[in-house]
Amino acid sequence: MQTGENEQALRKIIDFTRLLSIAILIIHFYLRCYHTFYKLKLTHEVVDHILLPLSKTTAFNTMLFAKLSALLLLVVSLMGSKGKRDEKIRAKTIVTYCVTGLLIYFFSSYLISWPWLYMGATSFGYLLFMTGGGLLFRMLKLRLGGDIFNKENETFPQEERLLENEYSINLPAKYQLKGKERDSWINIINPFRGTLIGGSPGAGKSYFIIRHIITQHIRKGFAMLIYDFKYDDLSRIAYNALRQYGGRSFYVINFEKIMHRSNPLEPETMLDITDAMEAARTVMLGLNREWIKKQGDFFVESPINFVTALIWFLKKYKAGKYCTLPHVIELSLVDYKELFAVLSSEPEIEVLINPFISAWRNEAYEQLEGQIASAKISLARLSSPQLYYVLSGNDFSLDINNPDEPKVVCLANNPQKSQVYGAVLSLYVNRINKLVNRKNQQKCSLIFDEFPTIYFNGIDNLIATARSNKVAVTLAVQDYSQLKKDYGREQAEVIMNIVGNIVCGQVTGDTAKQLSERFGKINQQKESVSINSSDTSVSRSTQLDYAIPGSKIAALSSGEFVGMVADDPGNKISLKTFHCEIQNDHDAIQQETAGYSEIPFPSAVTSSQVILNYQRIKEDVKILVDDIVDSL
Known part of the structure; x- marks a missing residue:
């Protein structure tokens, strides 16, 4: 004592x-x-x-x-x-x-x-x-200056086992534990619970993660949809992996260098008018991203209802002979008198077009223009011969996970024209979403690079319900603020919170703070010293503090990632959180990339074919209108 x-x-x-x-x-x-x-x-x-x-x-x-x-x-x-x-x-x-x-x-x-x-x-x-x-015996040995950034205190055990199954994504990595470097694995054993990949430009999302998701899932027999924002970065990886493992057809939707054609409004796939309404909403919100935050407003819902009526009319007319987006665009440009006469011939859309006809009959032209002009102006931006050509063909169906004919489909975008192309590609994504989320289909992987550049209505519902149908969704974003800007705060929060697997590189601000709170706290040793004129006292304590602080997430190097994975009842993972550096064999990847084959063009498409198709669609609409007007 x-x-x-x-x-x-x-x-x-x-x-x-x-x-x-x-x-x-x-x-x-x-x-x-x-x-x-x-x-x-x-x-x-x-x-x-x-x-x-x-x-x-x-x-x-x-x-x-x-x-x-x-x-x-x-x-x-x-x-x-x-x-x-x-x-x-x-x-x-x-x-x-x-x-x-x-x-x-x-x-x-x-x-x-x-x-x-x-x-x-x-x-x-x-x-x-x-x-x-x-x-x-008077020397005071303190650790206060030895670990300035508290790196050693913030290390924690991570999963070192390789846990692999027929669906998993496995990434080799290295991590630090109490000053020692150890080998580990990032085991995304249940990708059907959704995967969110974050990181600022240059963090290594594509090079360290997405390329491995593509190659590993193709090797394991997945059907696949790839949204390739910077074509053909991801498409080349998928094509060459498919050449090695085979078993699926390969298609590319590209509006600049035409390769394959597909009609996202196939009449056989639209079972009721709600499908037409979702397609219309996807296109209009994709063309007018600011409308996403104003859904429910009169001058937002009116154009959507107008486009819905056009789509459903073409679906019902002659068993959907002219049910394509180019025909919808051309039909919207018809004079009001003839247009309303045509649309009135279809009883199922009477409720949708009644407000427009009333405004026209009452000569409320300003209101009518406010309701319809925004739809016509937006759709007019899609009036391109190349877009018409791709959207009016049927080289393949969009049920990519059909067990009888599984496919790997790449949707090519161009950063310089992303707003226009993104709206049309959003329509493809919307229709594919409806077709893949069904029972008794082949396992399927949906990969979206730079996800905020397209509008995916119902992405949260897909992640929540598609797990039982073996649909794995991977979303790549740069930052939570980017997602919030393009999808609205509520939708962004749902997406962030609903995914089971998160892999994130360098991010800052609210994103880093949210992730730090999600990863939780660990016991850390704290040391303090008190010095006075007669004595020096040292106190050491253990307290809970953030395992990965937001400042550390903001300072991650390229290839260094933090995150948390989800497990399943048959394969429990106790160490779900990780902070590690993913190990890529750079020489092997460089050698593999150098040996890649270019994606072949199935057949040469001449400019005259594109122009003739463009003129044919305009003529189809003219014939349609004349046929109905003459019969009245």
Whole structure:
């Protein structure tokens, strides 16, 4: 117990031990240099009677034993001593004092022929060692400056097992644990619970993660949809992986370099008018991204209802002979008198077109233009011969996970024209979503690079319900704020919170803060020091703190990722959180990329074919209108 009496008794014991050490050294000097003391008449009969018999004992019969005895007692006294601890004392100073003192202390034996010099050197070495020892036990060793950024404290165990199944994505990695580098694996064993990949430009989303998702899922037999924002970065990877593993057809929707054609408004796939309404909403919100936050407004819903009526009319007319988006665009440009006469011939859309016809009959032309003009202006941006050509063909169906004909489909975008192309590609995504989320289909992987550049209505519902239908959704975004800007706060929060797997590179701001809170806290050792004029105290404690702080996420290097994976009942993972550096074999990837084959063009499409198709569609609509108007 640290009471005053105990501390005083301890101090007396320490003082006695040190005094005994000095006494042994003095007796050693008296016995070894007795003739010198005798000549100087510094001896006494009583002292000689007491001390001379000691020269025959083990401790004094040799010079080494005497010095070792004195030194041992000195060390014991130093160990029990207390002094004000000081963080300014350096180990180098202590070593210098102790080593120099020991050398002089023991090598002074060679000076025994000069007794006074011997005693002086030995005493000097003894004092040097005592000074160094005193500094040693007063030295304050703090870890406060050794780990400035608290890196070692924020390390934690991670999954080191390779957990693989027929659906998994497995990425080799390395991580730090208490100053040591260890091998680990990022095991996304259940991709059907949704995967969100984040990271600022250059963080390595495509190179370190998405390319492996594509190759591993193609190797495992997945059908696949790839939204390739910067065509053909991902499409080349998919095509060459498919050449190696085979088993599926490969198609590319590209509006600039035409390769394949497909009609996203196939009449066979639209079972009721709600399908037409979703298609119309997707196109209009894709063309007018600011409308996403205004859904429900009169001047937002009116154009959507107008386009819905056009789509459903063409679906019903002659069994959907002209049910394509180009025909919808051309039909919207028909004069109001003829257009309303045509649309009135279909009873199922009477409710949708009634407000427009009423406004026209009541000569409320300003209101009518406000309702319809925004739809016509938006759709007019899609009036391109190349777009018409791709959207009016039927090279393949959009049920990409049909077990009888599985497909790998790439949707090519161009960053310079992303707003226009993105709206049409959103329609493809919407229709594919409807067709893949069914039972008894082949396992399927939907990969969206730069996801906010397209509008995917119902992405949260797909992630929530498609797990049982073996549909794996992978979304790549740069930042939560980007997702919030393009999809609105509510939808962005749902997407962030509903996915089971998150892999994120360098991000800042709210994204880093949200992720840090999601990863949780770990026990970390904290150390503090209090220094005053009489004493120095050090306190160490353990407390919960963020495993991966937001500042650390904001400072990640390229290839370094943090995240959390989801497991399933048959394969539990206790260590779900990770902070590691994904290991890519750069030389092998470079060699593989150099050997890639270019994606072939199935057949050359001439400009005259494209123009003829464009003119044919315009003529189809004219014939349709004339046919109905003449029959009235």
